[in-house]
Amino acid sequence: MINYIIRRLGYGVLILIGVNLFTFVLFFTVNTPDDMARMNIGGKRVTQDAIEKWKVERGYNKPLLWNAQKPGVEKITDTIFYERSVQLFAFRFGASDSGRDIGHELRQRVGPSIALAIPTFLLGIFVVIVFSLLMVFFRSTYLEFWGVTLAVFLLSISGLFYIIVGQFLFSKTLKLVPISGFSGGWDLFVFLALPIVIGIVSRMGGEALFYRTMFLEEVGKDYVRTARSKGLSETTVLFRHVLRNALLPILTSTVAVLPLLFLGALIMESFFGIPGLGSYTIDAINSQDFAVVRSMVFVGSALYIVGLILTDISYTVADPRIRLS
Amino acid sequence: MPKLVFLATDIALYVLIAVIAFYVWHALRTPTLRQTWRSVLHDPAAMSAGVVLAIFLVIAMLDSFHFRPLLPPAPGAPADAAPAYSTRTLSVLDALLAGPREAREKTYSVPLGTHQFSKESMLVDGKSVRDFPRLQFGGAHLKDPATEWLGDVLQRSAIGIVGGAVAAVVLWMVISALRARSAGTGVTESLRAIWNRTTEVPWRAMLLTATVVALLAGWVSALWPYYHVFGTDQTGNDVLFQAIKSIRTAVVIGSLATIATLPFAIVFGILAGYYKGRVDDVIQYVYTVLSSIPSVLLIAAFVLMIQVFIDKNPQLFDTGLERADIRLFLLAAILGITGWAGLARLLRAETLKLGELDYVQAARAFGVSDTGIMRRHILPNVTHIVVIVAVLDFSGLVLYEAVLSYVGVGVDPTTNSFGTMINSARNEMSRDPVVWWTLLAAFSFMVTLVLSMTLFASAVREAFDPRARAFRVKRSKPSPKGAAVAVASAAS
Numbered sequence: 001m002i003n004y005i006i007r008r009l010g011y012g013v014l015i016l017i018g019v020n021l022f023t024f025v026l027f028f029t030v031n032t033p034d035d036m037a038r039m040n041i042g043g044k045r046v047t048q049d050a051i052e053k054w055k056v057e058r059g060y061n062k063p064l065l066w067n068a069q070k071p072g073v074e075k076i077t078d079t080i081f082y083e084r085s086v087q088l089f090a091f092r093f094g095a096s097d098s099g100r101d102i103g104h105e106l107r108q109r110v111g112p113s114i115a116l117a118i119p120t121f122l123l124g125i126f127v128v129i130v131f132s133l134l135m136v137f138f139r140s141t142y143l144e145f146w147g148v149t150l151a152v153f154l155l156s157i158s159g160l161f162y163i164i165v166g167q168f169l170f171s172k173t174l175k176l177v178p179i180s181g182f183s184g185g186w187d188l189f190v191f192l193a194l195p196i197v198i199g200i201v202s203r204m205g206g207e208a209l210f211y212r213t214m215f216l217e218e219v220g221k222d223y224v225r226t227a228r229s230k231g232l233s234e235t236t237v238l239f240r241h242v243l244r245n246a247l248l249p250i251l252t253s254t255v256a257v258l259p260l261l262f263l264g265a266l267i268m269e270s271f272f273g274i275p276g277l278g279s280y281t282i283d284a285i286n287s288q289d290f291a292v293v294r295s296m297v298f299v300g301s302a303l304y305i306v307g308l309i310l311t312d313i314s315y316t317v318a319d320p321r322i323r324l325s
Numbered sequence: 326m327p328k329l330v331f332l333a334t335d336i337a338l339y340v341l342i343a344v345i346a347f348y349v350w351h352a353l354r355t356p357t358l359r360q361t362w363r364s365v366l367h368d369p370a371a372m373s374a375g376v377v378l379a380i381f382l383v384i385a386m387l388d389s390f391h392f393r394p395l396l397p398p399a400p401g402a403p404a405d406a407a408p409a410y411s412t413r414t415l416s417v418l419d420a421l422l423a424g425p426r427e428a429r430e431k432t433y434s435v436p437l438g439t440h441q442f443s444k445e446s447m448l449v450d451g452k453s454v455r456d457f458p459r460l461q462f463g464g465a466h467l468k469d470p471a472t473e474w475l476g477d478v479l480q481r482s483a484i485g486i487v488g489g490a491v492a493a494v495v496l497w498m499v500i501s502a503l504r505a506r507s508a509g510t511g512v513t514e515s516l517r518a519i520w521n522r523t524t525e526v527p528w529r530a531m532l533l534t535a536t537v538v539a540l541l542a543g544w545v546s547a548l549w550p551y552y553h554v555f556g557t558d559q560t561g562n563d564v565l566f567q568a569i570k571s572i573r574t575a576v577v578i579g580s581l582a583t584i585a586t587l588p589f590a591i592v593f594g595i596l597a598g599y600y601k602g603r604v605d606d607v608i609q610y611v612y613t614v615l616s617s618i619p620s621v622l623l624i625a626a627f628v629l630m631i632q633v634f635i636d637k638n639p640q641l642f643d644t645g646l647e648r649a650d651i652r653l654f655l656l657a658a659i660l661g662i663t664g665w666a667g668l669a670r671l672l673r674a675e676t677l678k679l680g681e682l683d684y685v686q687a688a689r690a691f692g693v694s695d696t697g698i699m700r701r702h703i704l705p706n707v708t709h710i711v712v713i714v715a716v717l718d719f720s721g722l723v724l725y726e727a728v729l730s731y732v733g734v735g736v737d738p739t740t741n742s743f744g745t746m747i748n749s750a751r752n753e754m755s756r757d758p759v760v761w762w763t764l765l766a767a768f769s770f771m772v773t774l775v776l777s778m779t780l781f782a783s784a785v786r787e788a789f790d791p792r793a794r795a796f797r798v799k800r801s802k803p804s805p806k807g808a809a810v811a812v813a814s815a816a817s
Contacts, residue, residue: 018614026626035633156720156776158727160747161768168754266621267728285625286733293622300619 001316008312012305016089019301024085027290033060033080039288040097058097058291059083084294093295098287102295105280110262112182113276116192116269117261120199124207125254127200129243132211136219137238148212154205162202163271170194180273195272199265211250218246248318255314259303263296327392328410332647333654334577335389341580342386361709364788369530371784374777376534381774384569385576388418391646414646418573422566424550428462430561433753436762437552439464439474463553481547489543493536500528556762558749568766570741575774578657578726578736579719585661586718587711590668595699595707597669598676605673612666620663621732627659628734649737656729656736660722668714675707709789716782720775727771743771 027036037054038046055061062080087094093102135147171179177194218224219242227237262277269278277296284292315322352358365371393410419426433442440457447458459465467473497516504524505515519528545565548554555564597608615623635648642648679685680703688698723743729735730744731751738745746767753760 014610015613015617018610019618022614022618023626026630035637039629039633152779153772153776156772156779157768158724158743158747158771158775160727160731160751161764164747164751164754164764168759172755260619263619267731281622282732285622285629288629290629293626297618297622297626300622301614301617304617304619 005309005313008309012309015305016298016302020085020088020298023294023297024081027294028080028084036060036097036288036290057099058095084291088295088298094291096284096291097289102292105292106277106295106299109275109277109280111276112274113262113265113269113278115188116195116199116274116276117265119192120196120265121254121258121261123196124200124203125250128204128207128211129250131204132208132215133238133243135208135212136215136242137234139216139219148209151205151208151212154201155209156205157202159202159267162198163267166194166198167271180271182272182274191272191274195265195268195274199268211246214246214249215242218242251318252311252314256307256311258310259306260300262303263300327394330391330393330414330647332389332391332414332650334581334650334657335391337581337584337654337657338386338389338577341584344584361788365781365784366526368784368787369527370780372527373530373534374780374784376531377538377773377777378781380538381572381576381777384418385573387421388416388570388573390417391415392417393644412644414644418569422569425553425563425566428553428563430460430462430553430557431458432557432559432561433760434460434463434553434557434561436554436556436564437463437478437548438556439467439470439552442760460553463557464551466551478548478552481551482544485544485547486540487543488547489540490536492543493532493539496535496539497532500532504528555766558763559753564746564763564766567741567746568743568770571743571746571767571770572774574653574736574740574742575723575726575771577653578660578742579722579778581654581657582660582664582722583715583718585658586665586668587661587715589662589665590672591704591707591711593665594669594672595676595703598673599680599695599699599703601677601680608669608673612669615663616666621729621734623663624659624729625732625734627663628656631655631659645739649740652737653740660725664718668711671710671714672707675710676703679703679706713782713786713789716778716785720778720782723771723775723778743767 033055034051037051037060041050041054052061060080062083084094091103093106096102096105131147131151135144135151138144138147167179170176171194177190180191182188182191219238223245224237224241227241228234232240263281265276266278266282268274269276270282273279280292281296283289284296352362391414393412393414396409396411398406399409431441434440435442438460440459443457444455445458446453446455448454449456459470464470464474464477467477497519498512501515501519502512504519505512508515510518518524519532522529545554549565553563553565555568558564558567593608593612597605631652635642635652639648642651685698685702688702693701726735726742727744727747730742730748735744736742746763750760750763750767753763
């Protein structure tokens, strides 16, 4: 087990190196620092002086991989690759193109992101399981038919509509919650209520259908028939037997996305003005701040890899028949 | 003679149609495939969705034949001067809908409105007043909108709906007559069979869907020449026209992005599953790296890159439309490059399984080359996975386009798309009174397209993979078939 995890971690580091090289090629050789400067300063007629000044201010004027002018180790360390890519492995993100410290920003913003993401995630799982179990409980009736119809309909609506209509209905017309914003203390609930509800509703359709097929598959199995023939009520069969067994694949599939919750919800945060990592990313893309985008790519991939490893481990914890080797 | 223009996405769509046609021809020749697709053809929900999809596809294709109209010769130009073409590239759809396309107002107006949405200073009888000015085109034929408007709208609606109903009746008659001719029965009998749902193909569901579409189309076509059916947007453009133009963008994104994933996914997935070992390790490594990068960020990075390329090389593109189009094309390609990992993983797993089967071992023993085995024995047996994933991905990609446009890495802002429509409508929801029609138009078109595709895709998936009954609701009690199996297993 320990051996296996160490091996997986090693593989994870390999993947991270790959991601790092890939983003480096993408951001520095395909798109040269000159291009970045031109886009950032804006306009077609940018003088070469302005570009050079921009690059010096942000340390992009160094050679990419090999600095021949410097002595000793600095030949390698005083380059863009070392300062901008290798340093990421120590979680030193450096300054963004607008001059602020990225690491500090990340620490500041991870709190609000989690405050939104975790309730959405937990409540979402609960609501979806209840919804899909009810569909299975009323299977082969009109209730199930309309449940599936509702789910398919919810699935076909763009998430943006839920947000826009939700803000219009609950914030503007009914004035129940503020349109957007964020603050600490008890006000937090007021600000987060609507984004959480919308986050759940917009995910509900697809996941409820997925869970329903899992439950239905389980309902057809022999042990369920045995439980029924023992004379157990349908509710006991569903909630005691079926739910527990179907939870295995569900839990293992949700573990993979757990670490990604730290990244925040891109669209939701920017619509509701929550100062989390999601809105940070969107702002960075809009202002073409490549340093932030690169850091977020790195953090995102690292979290994804943690998710992969957690999934593997959760398999063994949830199902003792599986041995990792 | 106008000058024909072939945009990158146009050519890609023609190729797509050719590929679909080839697949249909191939499926018709292969008995097993024909059998599988027959179950899709017999599914009422899927076939109704198919009718809607076919209409969307026709609109998208009409919007994909582009040309630059010939300008009238300049005065005093010599007779043999080179012909001059307009700098605006139009499509066949643009030409067909020239009326609403050119009926530009100044700014917002409500659906079927006759007056502008915002007040303006005007000169009335020599005095300056602030009032809602009349629209230039919407309801321009009315002398006194206050009294005539309702009657006029109702009358035109009635004419349109009756026209649509007549078209629908004709369609019902034509279909039942055609059926009657091939089956050798009477037309009334055939009509009754359709109505009682005793036909093999669910004609009733399809014809009912077509009837609804015909009624809507009749109503719209009666009103559209005189009013803006869905109002106008901030710059005074007809919203319904924009929504119809957005269909092509959605179809291009949904289909081309899927097509773009196929080469990578098929080649790498099969290679990894067939050769195993080192090759497998490398390919797995590559797609894990790709899928570990958050997709929005990866797409954003690529899109910023192509934007730099387009800005640097303006001389490559003759018109603004071509520039916007190359961005759409590259966006679809990027979605393909970043999105092939999932399908490749499925194909690898399936190939691993197939590689162990007897017939593949036998082929190897007979000395068939590796490429031969992969092409002739593995590829045909994984096609069903490719078809399922391709149709399932379509809806997701159409929805994704809206999100990408919001983030600012979607299609060019000048391209009509559901994403850009939602984006422009977003800010207007805070106005008072609310400007809701742009959002409603984008919503209804998008839901119709995505819902149809989802229903169609689920039927295709069920046909190819009977275990996946995602949307199917079983109405009956335990079926006799199940009982028979139970009896058989008890007897043995």
